[in-house]
Amino acid sequence: MRATVMFGAGDVHIETVPDARLIEPTDALVVVTRAAICGSDLWPYKRMEYSETGRPMGHEAIGIVEAVGADVRSVRVGNLVVMPFAYSDGTCVFCREGLHTSCIHGGFFGTVDIPGAQAEAVRVPQADGTLVVLPVGADDALMPSLLTLSDVMGTGHHAAVAAKVGPGKTAAVVGDGAVGLCGVIAARRLGAEQIIILGRHPDRIALAREFGATDIVSERGEEGVERVRELTGGLGVHAVLECVGLEQSMRTALGIARPGGAVGRVGVPQDETLPASQPAFYNNVTVGGGPAPCRAYIEELLPDVLEGLIEPGRVFDRVVRLDEVPDGYRAMNEREAIKVLIKF
Numbered sequence: 571m572r573a574t575v576m577f578g579a580g581d582v583h584i585e586t587v588p589d590a591r592l593i594e595p596t597d598a599l600v601v602v603t604r605a606a607i608c609g610s611d612l613w614p615y616k617r618m619e620y621s622e623t624g625r626p627m628g629h630e631a632i633g634i635v636e637a638v639g640a641d642v643r644s645v646r647v648g649n650l651v652v653m654p655f656a657y658s659d660g661t662c663v664f665c666r667e668g669l670h671t672s673c674i675h676g677g678f679f680g681t682v683d684i685p686g687a688q689a690e691a692v693r694v695p696q697a698d699g700t701l702v703v704l705p706v707g708a709d710d711a712l713m714p715s716l717l718t719l720s721d722v723m724g725t726g727h728h729a730a731v732a733a734k735v736g737p738g739k740t741a742a743v744v745g746d747g748a749v750g751l752c753g754v755i756a757a758r759r760l761g762a763e764q765i766i767i768l769g770r771h772p773d774r775i776a777l778a779r780e781f782g783a784t785d786i787v788s789e790r791g792e793e794g795v796e797r798v799r800e801l802t803g804g805l806g807v808h809a810v811l812e813c814v815g816l817e818q819s820m821r822t823a824l825g826i827a828r829p830g831g832a833v834g835r836v837g838v839p840q841d842e843t844l845p846a847s848q849p850a851f852y853n854n855v856t857v858g859g860g861p862a863p864c865r866a867y868i869e870e871l872l873p874d875v876l877e878g879l880i881e882p883g884r885v886f887d888r889v890v891r892l893d894e895v896p897d898g899y900r901a902m903n904e905r906e907a908i909k910v911l912i913k914f
C-alpha cells in the first residue's frame with residue numbers, strides 16, 4: 571500500500587510500504603477515506619534528524635472497517651469510523667476516568683510501532699475502545715467537521731476544559747492555527763462571554779470571528795499582554811487556551827491570565843521548562859492540559875457536529891490527494907494553508 575513517510579526535516583515522501591494488517595485479536599483494519607495533516611506534524615517537519623527507515627506519519631482519519639480481529643465486538647466490517655489520534659482500550663482505570671491518552675494499553679498513531687493514518691489503510695489497536703462508528707455515509711458533506719473529532723476539535727475543547735471556561739467567563743486563545751480556531755468554537759460552546767484571539771493572519775482571524783471571537787489581538791509579547799489587559803479592564807482573562815507550545819506563547823498565556831485564572835495548554839511544548847513561574851505562582855494561576863483525550867470528547871461533540879451546531883471542518887482550507895501530501899506539508903509549514911485534508 572502507499573503511505574506517507576517522513577525521513578527528516580522537510581523530507582516527506584509517499585512510499586510503497588507493507589500492507590497494514592491485523593496483528594492482535596483486538597485490532598481492526600481500516601481503509602482510510604479521509605485523513606489530515608496536523609500542526610504537530612510540522613514539528614518533526616521543521617527539525618527531525620534524518621532517518622533511513624523514516625517515520626510513518628498521520629494520526630487523524632475516517633475510514634471503512636475492512637477486517638476485525640476475533641475479539642472485536644463493537645465495530646463491524648463495513649462500518650464508517652472515526653479514530654482519535656491515540657488508541658485506548660476504553661476499560662482501564664484512566665479510560666474510565668475519561669483520560670484515554672493515558673490508557674494503560676494505549677498509544678499513539680504515527681510511530682514506528684503503530685504506523686500512521688496518512689496512508690491507504692491503518693491498523694487500529696484496541697478497536698473496541700478506540701473507534702467510533704459514524705451514522706452517515708462515507709461522502710457525507712459533514713466529513714471535514716467529523717474528521718476534526720480525530721484531533722483538532724477535541725484538542726481545542728480540551729484546552730477550554732483545562733482552562734476552566736464556563737458561562738459568563740472571559741477567555742483568550744493563544745494561537746490562530748486549526749487548534750486555536752477550534753478552541754474559539756469550544757470556548758463559545760462552553761459559554762465564554764468574551765473571547766479574545768491572539769493571532770495575526772487575516773484569513774485565520776476572519777474565521778475566528780465567525781467562530782465567535784469577540785476581540786482580536788495582533789500584537790505579540792509584552793505588547794500583546796498589555797493589549798489583553800486593556801480589553802479586560804486591567805484584570806486579565808479567566809481562561810487561557812494555549813494552542814502553540816513555544817516558550818513565548820506560554821509566557822504570553824501566563825501573562826494574560828487573571829489572578830485565580832487557568833491556562834489550558836494543548837500546544838506540544840517545545841521546551842523542557844515552563845516560563846513565568848513566579849507570576850504564575852503569585853497570581854494563583856492553574857496550569858493544566860496535555861494530550862487531549864479526544865476519544866472521550868467524540869461522544870460529547872459528535873451530536874453538535876451532526877446537528878450543524880458547530881462547524882470545525884471549516885478549518886480545512888485545502889484538499890489534496892495522497893500523492894500531493896508532501897506539498898500539503900509545505901503549504902502548512904509556509905502558512906499558505908491552515909489545515910490540509912487528504913481525500914482518498
Ligand SMILES: [Zn+2]
Nearest residue numbers: 659662665673
Ligand atoms: Zn485504557
